[in-house]
Amino acid sequence: MNASPDxxxxxxxxxxRGACPHDCPDTCALLTTVEGGVAVRVAGNPAHRHTDGxxxxxxxxxAERTYHPxxxxxxxxxxxxxxxxQFEPVDWDTALDDIASHLRAIASHxxxxxxxxxxxxxxxxVQGEAMxxxxxxxxxxxxxxxxxxxxxxxxxxxxxxxxxxxxxxEHFADAxxxxxxxxxxxxxxxxFWRLAQQAKRNGARLVCIDPRRTETxxxxxxxxxxxxxxxxxxxxxxxxxxxxxxxLDHDYIERHTLGWNAxxxxxxQWPPERAATVCGVPAEQIVALARDYGTTRPAAIRLNYxxxxxxxxxxxxxxxxxxxxxxxxxxxxxxxxxxSASGQFxxxxxxxxxxxxxxxxxxxxxxxxxxxxxxxxxxxxxxxPRIEALVVYNSNPVAVAPESGKVVxxxxxxxxxxxxxxxxxxxxxxxxxxxxPATTQLEHWDIHTSYGHTDVLLNRPAIEPVGQCRxxxxxxxxxxxxxxxxxPCFTEDDLQLCRTAFGDTVDFQQLLNQxxxxxxxxxxxxxxxxxxxxxxxxEFYSDRLAAQGLDGxxxxxxxxxxxxxxxxxxxxxISPPARNFLNSSxxxxxxxxxxxxxxxxEIHADDAGPRGIQDGQMVRVFNDRGEYRCKASVSRxxxxxxxxxxxxxxxxxxxxxxxxNQLTSQRLTDMGRGPxxxxxxxxxxxxxxxx
Ligand SMILES: Nc1nc2c(c(=O)[nH]1)N[C@H]1C(S)=C(S)[C@@H](COP(=O)(O)OP(=O)(O)OC[C@H]3O[C@@H](n4cnc5c(=O)[nH]c(N)nc54)[C@H](O)[C@@H]3O)O[C@H]1N2
Ligand SMILES: Nc1nc2c(c(=O)[nH]1)N[C@H]1C(S)=C(S)[C@@H](COP(=O)(O)OP(=O)(O)OC[C@H]3O[C@@H](n4cnc5c(=O)[nH]c(N)nc54)[C@H](O)[C@@H]3O)O[C@H]1N2
Ligand SMILES: [Mo]
Numbered sequence: 258m259n260a261s262p263d264x265x266x267x268x269x270x271x272x273x274r275g276a277c278p279h280d281c282p283d284t285c286a287l288l289t290t291v292e293g294g295v296a297v298r299v300a301g302n303p304a305h306r307h308t309d310g311x312x313x314x315x316x317x318x319x320a321e322r323t324y325h326p327x328x329x330x331x332x333x334x335x336x337x338x339x340x341x342x343q344f345e346p347v348d349w350d351t352a353l354d355d356i357a358s359h360l361r362a363i364a365s366h367x368x369x370x371x372x373x374x375x376x377x378x379x380x381x382x383v384q385g386e387a388m389x390x391x392x393x394x395x396x397x398x399x400x401x402x403x404x405x406x407x408x409x410x411x412x413x414x415x416x417x418x419x420x421x422x423x424x425x426x427e428h429f430a431d432a433x434x435x436x437x438x439x440x441x442x443x444x445x446x447x448x449f450w451r452l453a454q455q456a457k458r459n460g461a462r463l464v465c466i467d468p469r470r471t472e473t474x475x476x477x478x479x480x481x482x483x484x485x486x487x488x489x490x491x492x493x494x495x496x497x498x499x500x501x502x503x504x505l506d507h508d509y510i511e512r513h514t515l516g517w518n519a520x521x522x523x524x525x526q527w528p529p530e531r532a533a534t535v536c537g538v539p540a541e542q543i544v545a546l547a548r549d550y551g552t553t554r555p556a557a558i559r560l561n562y563x564x565x566x567x568x569x570x571x572x573x574x575x576x577x578x579x580x581x582x583x584x585x586x587x588x589x590x591x592x593x594x595x596x597s598a599s600g601q602f603x604x605x606x607x608x609x610x611x612x613x614x615x616x617x618x619x620x621x622x623x624x625x626x627x628x629x630x631x632x633x634x635x636x637x638x639x640x641x642p643r644i645e646a647l648v649v650y651n652s653n654p655v656a657v658a659p660e661s662g663k664v665v666x667x668x669x670x671x672x673x674x675x676x677x678x679x680x681x682x683x684x685x686x687x688x689x690x691x692x693x694p695a696t697t698q699l700e701h702w703d704i705h706t707s708y709g710h711t712d713v714l715l716n717r718p719a720i721e722p723v724g725q726c727r728x729x730x731x732x733x734x735x736x737x738x739x740x741x742x743x744x745p746c747f748t749e750d751d752l753q754l755c756r757t758a759f760g761d762t763v764d765f766q767q768l769l770n771q772x773x774x775x776x777x778x779x780x781x782x783x784x785x786x787x788x789x790x791x792x793x794x795x796e797f798y799s800d801r802l803a804a805q806g807l808d809g810x811x812x813x814x815x816x817x818x819x820x821x822x823x824x825x826x827x828x829x830x831i832s833p834p835a836r837n838f839l840n841s842s843x844x845x846x847x848x849x850x851x852x853x854x855x856x857x858x859e860i861h862a863d864d865a866g867p868r869g870i871q872d873g874q875m876v877r878v879f880n881d882r883g884e885y886r887c888k889a890s891v892s893r894x895x896x897x898x899x900x901x902x903x904x905x906x907x908x909x910x911x912x913x914x915x916x917x918n919q920l921t922s923q924r925l926t927d928m929g930r931g932p933x934x935x936x937x938x939x940x941x942x943x944x945x946x947x948x
Pocket of ligand 2: 278280375376377378379384405406407650651652653654656657658678679680681683695696697698729832833834839840841842904905917918921934
């Protein structure tokens with residue numbers, strides 16, 4: 258069976274090149290084996306250097322997910338009360354006609370009462386915000402501020418380096434020191450971890466900076482288990498040591514940075530002993546890390562998003578992003594920092610999303626991270642109209658948005674008209690008036706950027722849509738036709754949209770032939786400075802932040818909810834993802850759920866002991882926002898004073914119909930208006946064993 262990619266073989270066995278659609282820095286190249294029209298195997302494409310033929314456990318189960326017995330196969334209309342999950346099948350015309358007439362009626366008085374709600378269920382440029390954005394722009398619907406994941410760190414990076422730019426990931430393999438900062442690479446960035454291991458084999462030292470003793474921390478030479486939300490204090494103390502020991506690259510600082518004197522003054526206020534108290538780690542560990550960082554060349558930082566989900570998340574990312582310039586690490590291809598590479602891709606967003614269809618209207622913007630409060634808000638001069646209709650695609654807000662008690666209350670409103678485009682009847686779909694069955698990545702075209710490498714990937718459909726499923730684009734085209742939107746852009750097909758995404762900047766023929774194309778980028782992007790900031794320098798001090806009334810220099814901002822400030826809730830809770838789930842995706846795939854077992858709260862023996870909590874006991878985790886029940890794991894993965902509520906379970910698959918977001922708050926980060934999932938105080942109590 259020697260099938261060649263994309264071409265039928267005699268046995269009707271074909272291999273189709275694709276791209277993993279999931280929200281993960283790795284964006285793998287896929288090779289799907291199709292036999293008689295059925296996808297029998299989804300594997301990594303060995304021809305793609307970064308994927309190297311290997312997939313994570315989750316996505317190697319993508320065929321199981323695609324043909325899952327509970328996959329939605331036809332449109333459904335609600336028959337029971339909101340949230341009851343009772344639906345009846347209807348045909349597409351009935352569903353689309355009725356949805357169009359509801360939207361038309363609302364738009365006739367104020368289209369801003371309609372809100373799209375989407376995130377990165379697929380990261381595709383086409384099935385994400387292309388036809389959907391055109392549709393909502395033409396309608397004049399409210400705009401959505403897509404903040405739920407990365408906006409604090411993203412904004413911080415823009416304010417410091419000038420964009421979501423940084424090291425090329427492949428060069429990590431040649432670094433001598435790698436700080437893995439706020440990331441569980443083995444769980445969430447596996448293909449980077451491969452490079453880090455290569456570096457380790459070549460003698461590099463790996464340091465993991467994370468409150469949780471993750472699988473990644475286990476495999477690094479050192480683990481710095483700081484308290485959540487204290488990363489800026491650590492970074493400032495590292496700067497203090499770089500200054501007092503003169504481990505600085507004065508020439509680089511002089512030529513390529515802005516605000517050095519001011520930053521120097523700030524950092525000198527952070528001796529290691531002060532940071533040690535804030536971070537809850539020994540001062541000697543900070544001093545030793547500073548020595549390593551100041552004296553090892555090349556030194557690379559793999560920053561990720563885990564550390565920005567707190568009040569001061571933007572400031573923390575800014576403080577860390579200053580470090581490579583101080584030691585001149587950028588001079589070397591294997592020195593510097595990588596948080597996100599997404600700013601490197603020349604995506605033609607305006608051509609895809611067509612904001613010109615707003616035709617001079619400027620609708621209000623709703624922040625997706627405060628959807629709980631916003632659904633409950635009445636009309637007012639400040640807020641504008643009450644939200645009357647919600648169209649959800651590529652997201653599961655009832656499970657993933659903070660303070661789910663409020664989110665559920667909002668979705669429960671009988672006067673809210675909700676449409677959900679989905680693969681499965683998720684927690685969110687339970688609250689829909691209509692559920693529309695959507696295609697998966699095996700069934701549609703798409704084109705992909707990445708935030709962890711710098712290749713463009715094309716995804717070809719491998720199989721026909723399952724059941725009556727239709728792609729997101731197709732559904733929005735059909736709604737546009739019903740609403741009489743006659744701009745020719747509403748009839749473009751998905752392959753045209755794939756071509757539009759990059760225009761001439763990427764060789765589309767190469768994408769068709771090979772499935773991926775590498776962006777031509779320099780090896781050491783800032784070796785000679787040239788940061789994409791207004792000043793062309795790495796901006797330690799930011800005029801733009803100062804003009805917004807913020808501190809122009811990075812500083813440590815304590816969490817909103819700092820342990821010790823409320824005696825009722827002495828424990829800090831973070832809620833990073835369980836390794837075998839992808840946010841709330843895959844929770845319903847049995848083979849993966851079986852590995853995770855059940856919702857867990859990791860707790861340190863010193864915190865479990867006084868509460869009488871035994872390993873494996875059911876516990877109640879609670880604060881003023883709510884209560885969540887799960888199983889305690891008395892574990893060395895938790896540091897003292899911090900509990901880890903692994904996410905993100907479907908509420909309805911948890912023991913009490915809630916998940917960890919029942920406890921998280923809707924407060925926002927210092928920059929980027931992002932959520933503060935890991936800035937959350939709780940207490941925990943054991944529950945009696947069921948008799
Ligand atoms: N398997 C798997 N992979 C995923 C995902 C998933 O759900 N599952 N999600 C994907 C998505 S949407 C994203 S955005 C990326 C995220 O990618 P990462 O940001 O790398 O996410 P995590 O691996 O969860 O790493 C976050 C780590 O930060 C730690 N952390 C929490 N608070 C702090 C803090 O205050 N300071 C520091 N230094 N560390 C802290 C957590 O314990 C956790 O280990 O991963 C993607 N990949
Ligand atoms: N407590 C806590 N909460 C968190 C986080 C945390 O660490 N802790 N992490 C946060 C982060 S980083 C993120 S990114 C968000 C993630 O939030 P979401 O982006 O909502 O991610 P998922 O939960 O994976 O839900 C995506 C949904 O999109 C659907 N989908 C996938 N592809 C398609 C498609 O082609 N068409 C349609 N119509 N649907 C599709 C999937 O079936 C899935 O149900 O959650 C955030 N919430
Ligand atoms: Mo995310």
